[in-house]
Amino acid sequence: MALNENWFTEICAEGGSAFSLELKDKIHEERTPFQLLEIYETRHFGTLMTLDGLIMLTDRDNFIYHEMITHPALFSHPDPKRVLIIGGGDCGSLREVLKHGGVELAEQVEIDEQVTRAAEKYFPELCESNNDPRARFRFTDGIRWVAAADPASYDVIIIDSTDPIGPAAGLFSEPFYGACRRALTAEGILMAQSESPLFHLNILKRMHAAMRETGFHDITTLHFPQCSYPSGWWSTTMACKHATPQGLRQTAARQRPFSTRYYNAAVHAAAAVLPQSIAEALAKQ
Amino acid sequence: MALNENWFTEICAEGGSAFSLELKDKIHEERTPFQLLEIYETRHFGTLMTLDGLIMLTDRDNFIYHEMITHPALFSHPDPKRVLIIGGGDCGSLREVLKHGGVELAEQVEIDEQVTRAAEKYFPELCESNNDPRARFRFTDGIRWVAAADPASYDVIIIDSTDPIGPAAGLFSEPFYGACRRALTAEGILMAQSESPLFHLNILKRMHAAMRETGFHDITTLHFPQCSYPSGWWSTTMACKHATPQGLRQTAARQRPFSTRYYNAAVHAAAAVLPQSIAEALAKQ
Numbered sequence: 001m002a003l004n005e006n007w008f009t010e011i012c013a014e015g016g017s018a019f020s021l022e023l024k025d026k027i028h029e030e031r032t033p034f035q036l037l038e039i040y041e042t043r044h045f046g047t048l049m050t051l052d053g054l055i056m057l058t059d060r061d062n063f064i065y066h067e068m069i070t071h072p073a074l075f076s077h078p079d080p081k082r083v084l085i086i087g088g089g090d091c092g093s094l095r096e097v098l099k100h101g102g103v104e105l106a107e108q109v110e111i112d113e114q115v116t117r118a119a120e121k122y123f124p125e126l127c128e129s130n131n132d133p134r135a136r137f138r139f140t141d142g143i144r145w146v147a148a149a150d151p152a153s154y155d156v157i158i159i160d161s162t163d164p165i166g167p168a169a170g171l172f173s174e175p176f177y178g179a180c181r182r183a184l185t186a187e188g189i190l191m192a193q194s195e196s197p198l199f200h201l202n203i204l205k206r207m208h209a210a211m212r213e214t215g216f217h218d219i220t221t222l223h224f225p226q227c228s229y230p231s232g233w234w235s236t237t238m239a240c241k242h243a244t245p246q247g248l249r250q251t252a253a254r255q256r257p258f259s260t261r262y263y264n265a266a267v268h269a270a271a272a273v274l275p276q277s278i279a280e281a282l283a284k285q
Numbered sequence: 286m287a288l289n290e291n292w293f294t295e296i297c298a299e300g301g302s303a304f305s306l307e308l309k310d311k312i313h314e315e316r317t318p319f320q321l322l323e324i325y326e327t328r329h330f331g332t333l334m335t336l337d338g339l340i341m342l343t344d345r346d347n348f349i350y351h352e353m354i355t356h357p358a359l360f361s362h363p364d365p366k367r368v369l370i371i372g373g374g375d376c377g378s379l380r381e382v383l384k385h386g387g388v389e390l391a392e393q394v395e396i397d398e399q400v401t402r403a404a405e406k407y408f409p410e411l412c413e414s415n416n417d418p419r420a421r422f423r424f425t426d427g428i429r430w431v432a433a434a435d436p437a438s439y440d441v442i443i444i445d446s447t448d449p450i451g452p453a454a455g456l457f458s459e460p461f462y463g464a465c466r467r468a469l470t471a472e473g474i475l476m477a478q479s480e481s482p483l484f485h486l487n488i489l490k491r492m493h494a495a496m497r498e499t500g501f502h503d504i505t506t507l508h509f510p511q512c513s514y515p516s517g518w519w520s521t522t523m524a525c526k527h528a529t530p531q532g533l534r535q536t537a538a539r540q541r542p543f544s545t546r547y548y549n550a551a552v553h554a555a556a557a558v559l560p561q562s563i564a565e566a567l568a569k570q
Contacts, residue, residue, distance in 0.1 A: 003294060003303060009287065016329025017512070018288060018305035044301025061483065064560075198346065198512055225510055225518035227302070227483055232517015233510035261562040273555035275349075277546040 008040055008048065010055050012230035015199045019228060021045050021058070028122065032114035039122045045228070047122050049090065051115070051162065059123070061227045062092055065193070066126075067263040068224050068271065069236045070096035073156050073191035074103070075253040075268065076238065078246055080155040081105070084183070086142035086171065088160035089115030092126040094135060097158070099258040106135050107154075113139035143170050149183040157184060159192035164203060172207060177214040177239075184241045190216060194237040196230055197223050197278050204235065204278075209285055211239040218245050221282070222271035224262065293325055293333065295340050297515035300484045304513060306330050306343070313407065317399035324407045330513065332407050334375065336400070336447065344408070346512045347377055350478075351411075352548040353509050353556065354521045355381035358441050358476035359388070360538040360553065361523065363531055365440040366390070369468070371427035371456065373445035374400030377411040379420060382443070384543040391420050392439075398424035428455050434468040442469060444477035449488060457492060462499040462524075469526045475501060479522040481515055482508050482563050489520065493567055496524040503530050506567070507556035509547065 003009060009020040021042045028039035040048040046059025057065070070093050074080050081104045083097050089110035097106045110116055116137065120127045129135060138145060146157070157180045164172040171192075180190050190211070195203045204221060211219050216239035226234035253265035274282065288294060294305040306327045313324035325333040331344025342350070355378050359365050366389045368382050374395035382391045395401055401422065405412045414420060423430060431442070442465045449457040456477075465475050475496070480488045489506060496504050501524035511519035538550035559567065 002290075003288060003296070007303065009303075009305070011288070014329075016307040016327060018292065018294075018303075018307075020294070020303035020305065022301040022303075042301060044299075198510070223510075225483070225508075225516070227516045227518060231510070231512045233512060262560040264561045264564075266558045267560055270555035270558035273551045275547040275552055276549045279549075 008042070008050070010050075010053065010230075012199065015230050017230065019055070019230065019232075021048060021228070028118060030114060030118070032112050034112040037114055037118055039118060049118065049122070054162070055228045056162075057090055057092065057123070058228050062090075062126070064224055064262045065226055065234065066092035066096050067260050068222055069093055069158060069160055069191060069193055071253070071260065071263045072222055072236065072268050072271070073158060073189045073238055074100050075249050075265075076240075076245065076247060077155050077189045078187055078249070082154045083107070083156045083158065084109065084146075084154040085158045085160055086146070087162070087168070088158065090119040090123060090126055091116060091130055092123075093158055093160045095126055095129045098129040098132050098134060101257070104134060107138060108136065109138045109140060109142045109145045111139070111141055143176055143179070146176065146179045146183050151182050152185045154183055154188060155185050156189050156191065159190070161193060163195065172203070172210070174210045174214055177211055177216070181214055181216065181241055186242060187245065188241040190239045190241075192237050194221060194235045196233055197235055197275070198231040198233050201278065201281055204237070205282060205285055207237055208282055211237070216240060217243050220272050221274060222268070223274065223278075224271055293327070293335070295335075295338065295515075297484065300515050302515065304340070304515065306333060306513070313403060315399060315403070317397050319397040322399055322403055324403060334403065334407070339447070340513045342375055342377065342408070343513050347375075347411070349509055349547045350511055350519065351377035351381050352545050353507055354378055354443060354445055354476060354478055356538070356545065356548045357507055357521065357553050357556070358443060358474045358523055359385050360534050360550075361525075361530065361532060362440050362474045363472055363534070367439045368392070368441045368443065369394065369431075369439040370443045370445055371431070372447070372453070373443065375404040375408060375411055376401060376415055377408075378443055378445045380411055380414045383414040383417050383419060386542070389419060392423060393421070394423045394425060394427045394430045396424065396426055428461055428464070431461065431464045431468050436467050437470045439468050439473060440470050441474050441476065444475070446478060448480065457488070457495070459495040459499055462496055462501070466499055466501065466526055471527060472530065473526040475524045475526075477522050479506060479520045481518055482520050482560070483516040483518050486563065486566055489522070490567060490570055492522055494570055496522070501525060502528050505557050506559060507553070508559065508563075509556055
């Protein structure tokens, strides 16, 4: 069946697949200094943001990604106070981070200020904590920011980036992981979005290798459904600076004083159980 | 971006979404007595089978579904010998069932013989156990078959059906679950495909309620990614006739003498951990 002009379609060339959302309207289009930013109202997915024609997030399913790129790291660090988010311009990760009462600073370093301005206007729910006094916004290059950071200045660094093509490629590289390691405290945790286990297993393998080479320990991939990303299956990967990290704070995760829609302590552990063939592929390196 | 005629597209109206696969060729088209059956060669998903324009399976990702609708049930029953598969005409579930050495009979009741004939021709891998002397093929109506079955004649019944619209609607109903319960042995297990947790939570809730009303116990939904089904996120739901079932045979699942690509004992347990909001929705009934 053919889709008419009332649909937004994202083709994933390497997957030989495409995902489409039925639209009501395009409500914003803007060429920022970095990319083409478009906002749509969809029929059943609420508001949709795309960058250069690729789906960044929808109202309906962004909760899974945002919860799974933040809480596993924050509940694995023994006492996260200073958190750095690289990318994450839609502010959804920032909101989740700020749900943790112990966090004293949540710094978001997004290269494209217009993404955050659009999120404030079109995704107000994700931006509800933007005025929290613990939030800091830096609209600059994440790689340079981390390179210039004082050593041991962050407890958690979250790489909430686009795909490893174009401007975000450097965010998947060994030198960048090295800079992150230096900027992390002794028990620091690095967390990064790590693409689709079905379509991008090679990227995932390279990330594991690069994190290990950089000196990170206990490299853990968590997987979860993500309807609007290629293959509908996505992952985040977490790595520890300390050689013998303490792991998930079970009680804190179970008794968290805030609500979640996907994450809980049991889901955290379950998401880290990899399917047989993915576990074999990552172990074989 | 628009898709040209080299793509197969399935629209999910209730989701407001669509999934497309890039094609090389259509290699078969047939109007069976029951439905329109088409087979395509895709660019990156191998062979694709559709029924009435809906994706049934692809070479690339069917392993997840077939493993997750069979092994969790067979490793939860203490000693499954007689297994009934309702639907499952592509023979992928049959193949997984026959990997269990203790199984003495695997009976596949598919209403549309042409689906199995096409699978034999275009999905030979899935049909590699069709000549196993333990396999039986019945091309007839599954609801009638179960109604006519002797009481306590099967250890496991697997409902490997299409969506609960049209001919398969009856397979999601309380009377049918009642007939299955009667046809199951005392420690019998019912396993059914149970749609998308994102798009079809109401169907999932109704299934749980209907299975409970019918007298089943320990109703467990397992969730997993399934790229080529709507939302990319799918589930199977398992229910026990016995009030105090013994649960997963850990050692047997861990030491299984056959290979799997998705399933293992840890994945079994992890897939049954439901995301916070899904767990809440199913508990609230």
